[in-house]
Amino acid sequence: MSTLNTSITTDTAQRETTTQDAVSMAKEKPAEAAIEYGKTVGTPFADDAKFCLRDVEVFYGDTQAIKGISLDIARNEVIAFIGPSGCGKSTFLRCLNRMNDSIDICRVKGRLELDGQDLYDPKRDVVELRARVGMVFQKPNPFPKSIYDNVAYGPRIHGLANRKSELDDIVEDSLRKAGLWNEVKDRLDAPATGMSGGQQQRLCIARTIAVSPEVVLMDEPCSALDPIATAKVEELIAELSQSYTIIIVTHSMQQAARVSHRTAYFHLGHLVEVNDTDKVFTAPEHELTESYITGRFG
Ligand SMILES: Nc1ncnc2c1ncn2[C@@H]1O[C@H](COP(=O)(O)OP(=O)(O)OP(=O)(O)O)[C@@H](O)[C@H]1O
Numbered sequence: 509m510s511t512l513n514t515s516i517t518t519d520t521a522q523r524e525t526t527t528q529d530a531v532s533m534a535k536e537k538p539a540e541a542a543i544e545y546g547k548t549v550g551t552p553f554a555d556d557a558k559f560c561l562r563d564v565e566v567f568y569g570d571t572q573a574i575k576g577i578s579l580d581i582a583r584n585e586v587i588a589f590i591g592p593s594g595c596g597k598s599t600f601l602r603c604l605n606r607m608n609d610s611i612d613i614c615r616v617k618g619r620l621e622l623d624g625q626d627l628y629d630p631k632r633d634v635v636e637l638r639a640r641v642g643m644v645f646q647k648p649n650p651f652p653k654s655i656y657d658n659v660a661y662g663p664r665i666h667g668l669a670n671r672k673s674e675l676d677d678i679v680e681d682s683l684r685k686a687g688l689w690n691e692v693k694d695r696l697d698a699p700a701t702g703m704s705g706g707q708q709q710r711l712c713i714a715r716t717i718a719v720s721p722e723v724v725l726m727d728e729p730c731s732a733l734d735p736i737a738t739a740k741v742e743e744l745i746a747e748l749s750q751s752y753t754i755i756i757v758t759h760s761m762q763q764a765a766r767v768s769h770r771t772a773y774f775h776l777g778h779l780v781e782v783n784d785t786d787k788v789f790t791a792p793e794h795e796l797t798e799s800y801i802t803g804r805f806g
Contacts, residue, residue, distance in 0.1 A: 542796055543778045546576035549793045550783035551770070554582035558723065558753045559604060564618035566599050566608065573599045575777040576618075586745060586754040588764035588785065591774035592800065597757045600774070601725050603627075604755065605641035606634055622723075639666055642716035646728040648708035650700035650715075655692050658700045658711055659683060662719035678718055686714035687744050706737020713744060717752070724748065726756040730763065742767050761801060765789050773797045 546563065557580035566574035574596050581587055589597040599608065606627065608614040620627040622641070639662065650658050659679045662668075669675035679696070683689040688710045692703075700711055709729060716724055726745075730738040745754060745767045758764050764771050764785065771788040773781045773796070781794040792798045799805055 540776050540778075543775060543780055545778070546578065548578065548779045548782055550781045550787075552579045552772075552779065552782040554580040554585075556583050557581065558583045558623065560619070560621040560624070561603075562619040564600070564603060564616070564620060566596070566603065566617075567615045568611070569613045573777050574603075577779040579772065579779060579782060581753060581755060584749060584751070584753055585770060586749045586756065586768045587770045587772060587782075588768035589755065589757045589772050589774060590759075590761060590764050590800070591780075592805065593759075595774040596777045597774050598727055600779075601727055601755060601757050604723070604725055605638050605643055607638075607643065609634065639719040640721055641723040641725060642719065642721035643725040643727070644709070644712050644716055644729045647732050648705060648712050650703075650708050650711055652699070652701060654697045655683075655700050655703070655711060656696040659714050659718045662715060666719055668719065682714040682718040683711075685717055685744075685748065686710045687740060687747075688714060704737070706733050706740060709733060709737065709741060710744065713741070713748075717748070721752065723753040723755065726754065728757055728759060731759065738763070761789065773800065775800070 559579075559581040561580070562578045564574055564577045564579075565572060577600060589601060591597055602608045603616055603620060604622075604627070608616060616628065622637075626632070627637070651661065653661070656679055659682050660675050663675060663678045669678055680689060680693075683692060688707060691707060692698075692711075700708065703711060709732070713724075713729075730741050733741065742763065745756065748754060756764075756767065768785045770782060771785045772779055773788065773792075773794070775796050781788065781792060781797045783793065787793075788797060789801060792801060
């Protein structure tokens with residue numbers, strides 16, 4: 509603050525710049541000093557844990573992106589990851605189905621278990637893991653194939669159907685669960701790339717659930733969608749939560765409030781607070797959570 513005061517001069521241009529600096533300082537991310545390493549306030553642990561994650565650290569080369577996070581994710585819960593850009597939400601999400609394995613400079617440390625089994629056991633079949641823990645990305649990414657073949661792709665490679673009729677049933681069931689069947693049942697052979705963005709994203713969700721996953725990871729699944737398509741995907745998340753554990757990264761606090769049971773607030777690679785979603789948005793425990801949800805920075 510003293511630097512700011514001494515920089516004030518009578519020069520008008522200089523004064524304007526200084527005022528802008530003050531505004532941007534006020535919007536700046538609060539210091540890491542407000543966070544105790546490895547400590548999360550609220551309710552990060554659960555009795556019925558699908559994922560048990562302890563002391564997780566992630567490095568890109570020498571840079572530490574995740575700083576000692578411990579968290580349980582319960583069976584059939586929807587948990588939202590929120591926080592300012594670059595705080596590590598996607599990095600942490602990608603640990604859960606080992607998507608970070610494909611990044612050469614990325615190292616994951618700590619204990620990460622799915623149903624009590626080590627996620628990072630070198631003997632683990634990663635293809636099988638990614639069928640159990642499916643992922644929906646920010647931008648819809650259908651294959652350049654027909655609508656039918658997009659959904660049938662996973663069941664085919666995992667040998668989930670012995671006959672064409674069984675595959676047809678899986679495709680129909682997945683498209684129904686994704687709320688898309690009525691829109692596409694008469695054009696299953698049409699290219700998926702000809703669908704609207706919102707339809708493509710629901711197709712990607714159908715493709716993910718076609719292999720009967722236990723968990724669906726969603727990395728900003730609505731950021732490329734308009735409000736109507738977003739509302740459809742959010743309705744879908746509510747329906748899917750009956751059967752799956754869902755972990756969603758979102759920049760929209762309204763979306764986190766609408767779809768999730770618990771919300772986890774990340775800051776500079778730390779997990780600062782986890783609480784029931786209502787509590788996070790009405791009575792956050794940590795000052796940084798409060799600053800973020802009230803728009804003081806982010
Ligand atoms: N492939 C990578 N190589 C090197 N550094 C990376 C890589 N991916 C992410 N990072 C760094 O790790 C940190 C966390 O990034 P991450 O994408 O996980 O944050 P985020 O909270 O999901 O951000 P956003 O909300 O902007 O998507 C950032 O400093 C980012 O620059």
